[in-house]
Amino acid sequence: MYQDEEFGEQFFTLTSIEDVQDMGTLKVVQVEPVIVNLSAVEEKDDDLPESDSMSSISLPSQDTVLLSSSDESPSHRSQPWPRKFKIPPFSFEIRLLLEAANRAYHSEGTLLNNPRVTSSVLEKLAEKIFEYTAYPTGIQVLNIVEALIEKYPCLKGPGSVNGMYGWQQRIKYKMENYRAKVRGLKIACPELEVNKKLTFRPKGIRRPKKAEVNYLPPLPLGQTKETMGEERVVLLTEVKKTNNDKIISEKMEKTFPYRRLEVVNQMPAVPDVMERSPALFSESQVKEKFKRITTIQLDRTFLSKMDFYTPKLRTVFKTKGGTAGTKIKSVLESLSQKRIDSHDVVIRCLIHFLGESTEELIKDYQDVSKDVIEQDIKDNVIKILVLGSAAEGAPLTDVIIVIDGTEVLGGFKTLTNACMLLMGFVYSLNLSYPPKLKYTFEVFQKLLLELDDLKVSPKVDSLRRKLLK
Numbered sequence: 001m002y003q004d005e006e007f008g009e010q011f012f013t014l015t016s017i018e019d020v021q022d023m024g025t026l027k028v029v030q031v032e033p034v035i036v037n038l039s040a041v042e043e044k045d046d047d048l049p050e051s052d053s054m055s056s057i058s059l060p061s062q063d064t065v066l067l068s069s070s071d072e073s074p075s076h077r078s079q080p081w082p083r084k085f086k087i088p089p090f091s092f093e094i095r096l097l098l099e100a101a102n103r104a105y106h107s108e109g110t111l112l113n114n115p116r117v118t119s120s121v122l123e124k125l126a127e128k129i130f131e132y133t134a135y136p137t138g139i140q141v142l143n144i145v146e147a148l149i150e151k152y153p154c155l156k157g158p159g160s161v162n163g164m165y166g167w168q169q170r171i172k173y174k175m176e177n178y179r180a181k182v183r184g185l186k187i188a189c190p191e192l193e194v195n196k197k198l199t200f201r202p203k204g205i206r207r208p209k210k211a212e213v214n215y216l217p218p219l220p221l222g223q224t225k226e227t228m229g230e231e232r233v234v235l236l237t238e239v240k241k242t243n244n245d246k247i248i249s250e251k252m253e254k255t256f257p258y259r260r261l262e263v264v265n266q267m268p269a270v271p272d273v274m275e276r277s278p279a280l281f282s283e284s285q286v287k288e289k290f291k292r293i294t295t296i297q298l299d300r301t302f303l304s305k306m307d308f309y310t311p312k313l314r315t316v317f318k319t320k321g322g323t324a325g326t327k328i329k330s331v332l333e334s335l336s337q338k339r340i341d342s343h344d345v346v347i348r349c350l351i352h353f354l355g356e357s358t359e360e361l362i363k364d365y366q367d368v369s370k371d372v373i374e375q376d377i378k379d380n381v382i383k384i385l386v387l388g389s390a391a392e393g394a395p396l397t398d399v400i401i402v403i404d405g406t407e408v409l410g411g412f413k414t415l416t417n418a419c420m421l422l423m424g425f426v427y428s429l430n431l432s433y434p435p436k437l438k439y440t441f442e443v444f445q446k447l448l449l450e451l452d453d454l455k456v457s458p459k460v461d462s463l464r465r466k467l468l469k
Contacts, residue, residue, distance in 0.1 A: 077213045080295050080451070081132050081140060085147045088128040094120045101154035111163075112154040121148070121155070122170055126178040129171075134179055134191050135207035139455040141171050190261055191216035206264060210427065210445060211452035213295045216264055217257045228258035232276065239279045248279050249288065256292050263430050270404035273429060281408055286424040293427050294451060302420040305448040306343050312467045317349050327352040343416040354439040354459065361437055362386055362415065370398070378405045382434050384418045401425065419444065 090098065094117055101112035125144060129136050136144070145167045149156055156163025183192050194206050194216060208215040219228060235251045238244055259277055262268065268276075279285055290298040317328050328349045351358045364386045365373060373385060380402045387398040399412035401422050408425060412418045423444050425431070433441040442460050446453040447467075456464065 076217050076292070077132065078295060079132070080211060080213050081454075083454075085140075085144045087147055087151050088124045090120060090124055098152050098154065102152060105154035110154070111156055111158060112152075118170070122174045125171060126174050129175060130178060130182070132213070133208060134175075134182075134189075136171075136175060137452075137455070138168075141168050143454060144171060188218040190218055190257070194265060212293050212427065214260075214293055216260060219257050220254060223258075225258065225261075228255055231255050232258065235277075235279060245284070249285075252279055252285055252288065253292070256289065260293075263428075267430070270406045270408060270429065274406065274408070280428060283409065283421060286409070286421055286428055289428045290424040294449075296449065296451070298424050298449075299420060301450065302423070302444075302448050303416070305450070306346070306416060309447070309467055310342060310346050313346050313350065316463070316466050317346075317353060320353055324352050324355060331358075341414045341416060344414055347415055347419055350443065351437070351440050353463070354443070356437055356440055360434065361440065364388065377402050377407055380405060382422070382431075384415065384422065386415060403429070403431070423449065 089095070097114065097117055098112070101110070101114075101117075104110040105112070125148070129140075129144065133140070142164070145164045148167060149162075149164060153163075155167070157166030160166065179192055182189055191207070206216075219225070231251060232255050235248070235255065238247050238251060259280075262276070263273070274281055280289065287298045290296075317332075320328055331348050331352065332345065348358050348362070351361065361382070362384050363376065363380075366388055368387065370387075373387075376383075376385070377400075381404060383402045385398075385400040385402060386396060387400070388394065388396045396413055396415075398410055399415060399418045400410035401408050401412075401418055403425060409421060412421070423441075426433070426441070439457065439459055442457060443463070445451050446456050446460065447464060
């Protein structure tokens with residue numbers, strides 16, 4: 001502690017040696033260690049008023065800190081890229097300089113040219129960006145620069161129409177340096193380690209391509225690949241037990257980083273994944289893994305957006321002409337007399353509307369057993385098989401998802417649920433979209449799941465504009 005003459009010679013905690021005046025007085029104070037007692041906190045009931053919820057928590061003493069348990073690992077990112085990037089707070093001194101520069105800009109049009117401010121701003125931005133992703137896309141960088149210039153117009157760069165180009169390049173190179181800085185810390189960061197042997201600007205760099213928030217999360221604290229491998233073996237035994245969903249979910253959560261590393265690095269075939277991680281191939285676990293990767297709920301998001309867009313899509317479909325319009329009309333007429341889910345009809349029409357073929361994704365069967373379709377299963381890379389009856393008004397008997405010639409999941413009663421779970425498998429197994437269905441899967445991802453929807457293709461953007469009119 002140091003003695004401050006300006007405050008009645010009181011002693012204050014020393015945070016910087018610059019606070020000490022020449023011939024000043026210092027005091028060394030031995031601080032007792034702080035003991036933090038951790039105790040479980042019951043989950044708050046969302047239905048209770050805030051005051052009632054708070055009153056149910058008692059603090060035994062001022063030295064006791066209650067930490068609520070969290071389902072998320074601290075090493076996992078907990079939120080996706082924001083729709084509007086929020087500029088992080090800068091240091092007090094930098095804020096003063098920026099505010100003064102903003103005033104000068106508004107009164108005289110003067111731009112700030114201060115390397116120290118630029119360096120500080122870039123460092124803070126890099127830290128904030130890394131909370132969301134290690135590899136920001138071009139559209140995300142543009143989103144950041146727009147937010148920065150909106151808040152601090154004095155930072156516009158000279159020589160460009162909107163003053164943003166210089167900052168886009170600075171952030172791009174700053175993130176390269178920041179990734180190198182993180183690697184230099186010698187801490188586990190698989191999403192950086194997976195690319196460390198690649199040359200500068202490699203074409204094959206492994207990075208999130210579908211807005212994955214936790215693309216390659218680090219292993220849990222204190223765990224190694226060997227211990228995680230042992231947990232995976234134990235999980236194989238747990239899967240064989242009945243009424244064991246809770247333990248399976250806990251171990252799937254724990255081994256997620258290890259299994260994710262296998263999928264991204266080794267790119268195993270689906271049958272191999274089924275052999276090593278059979279617990280993944282259930283509806284509940286696909287949804288859980290999708291949430292770990294993207295932080296959003298698969299079924300809630302996908303189905304709510306289907307509900308929202310279905311009436312508008314049906315209106316848009318009626319305006320479609322040409323070959324696609326003829327196909328859409330045929331689908332609507334052929335399915336109008338059958339007991340077909342309205343969302344299923346919309347998905348079939350959507351594929352035609354986008355100029356793609358439903359046969360590339362869906363294959364229909366009537367009055368056949370699963371034994372008959374065994375060969376078709378082996379011949380398909382990605383396909384949804386729809387089994388039904390020729391009887392008028394008969395519901396679907398089964399809907400099956402096929403990936404890499406393997407039936408990965410079945411028992412669905414609607415095409416919509418199968419499409420939703422197929423998206424879950426695409427993220428869980430790190431699959432690429434089928435080239436002949438790229439627009440259909442883009443709609444699934446960017447309109448129905450709202451993942452990486454800042455940048456869309458012209459065709460999907462045209463559809464989105466029509467839906468939002």
